[in-house]
Amino acid sequence: MKRMISRLVPVVVLSFLGAAAPRCMPPTRAPYGHQPVHNAALFRVNAPNNAAAQEFTTAARHVSRVSVYVVGAASSGQITAQIRRAGDDDSSVIASRSLSLLSLGGAGSGWLEFPVNADVTPGTTYYLHLQATTTEDAPVTWYGTVSAVPGSLASWNYDTAGSGWQPSPTRRLAFHVDPTGGERCGESDQCYAPSSSLAQRTSGLLTNLTTAEAVPPAYAVGASYAGGSNVLRLPSGRWRYLPTGAGESSIVQADDPGARAQIAESERWLAAGRLPGRTESERDASRRALLSIRALLRPNGAFAAAWAPAWQYSWPRDGAFAAVAFAATGHDRESYRVLQYDARTQRADGTWEARTKLDGTGPPDS
Known part of the structure; x- marks a missing residue:
């Protein structure tokens, strides 16, 4: 990356940060360290012919992380973010971090x-360079918005076909400097995920x-379950879970009493039964499978094939496998609930509909 920068800097930096672009804003400048809107593809950042930068200020004295909203069609290579004071020489780079596109899963999108x-x-203008x-x-491509962003600082685009670095008066790049809380990916917006995984429902x-x-x-992405549960640890360190009686999840601080x-x-439910597996990895798989089928079991005994619109129905075939799994692991109450649902939905001729709605009212179609 250093070699790449040294090739580009002598050619482009003087126009990037010349007389028309002051290196520092007055210390009283209000912090401008985030712009979350990312509904437009703005600047391509593929080297050696393209890059982009976003001016920012902060009230902090230390920056530990930055985030950008990227959509990438490339499956290999690397992407580098830098914080620069000015950009006219290598000494202006005060932080640099590269990530492998392959390690991220290749082509994909997200924060x-x-x-x-x-x-x-604090109060000084820096440049987030990508x-x-x-x-x-x-x-x-670095995404952002073409809508007005009050109080924003300039976004910059580098394109050799467009005379090097140019400020953009109408476009603002999506970025966060030291994101916290809802600004962290996985909370209010998606993390960078490969295109192949985005095709999955859940x-x-x-x-x-x-x-x-x-x-x-x-x-x-970057999340994991807390112990033997369906409480999710987020990249931010906070937790996401479905509180008792709630219809949608909440994000809470780690060690929240309700989540705990x-x-x-x-x-306790897992410990009350038997966990199949000869190795720890097999037992881990069994633990997660049991928690998943328990999550798909409705209070009335209907068993959802999956929690996605096309599969949120109860098939007797799927329910039969769940009933056997519960029985085999010593969770008899859940097994009986499936069988009782089957008894209630059995037709007079002894057969069943191929699938029923989860409330047991019958098939969703003919």
């Missing part, structure tokens, strides 16, 4: 976080045993 370590001066390198003829389940909620693939109680109940 991409870069751990950095930079001491900064550039990608790949041997593929595929774009990597990567996990939350449940309060009354209802369930799917965890989309782009919200599962749900983890304890779930682990």
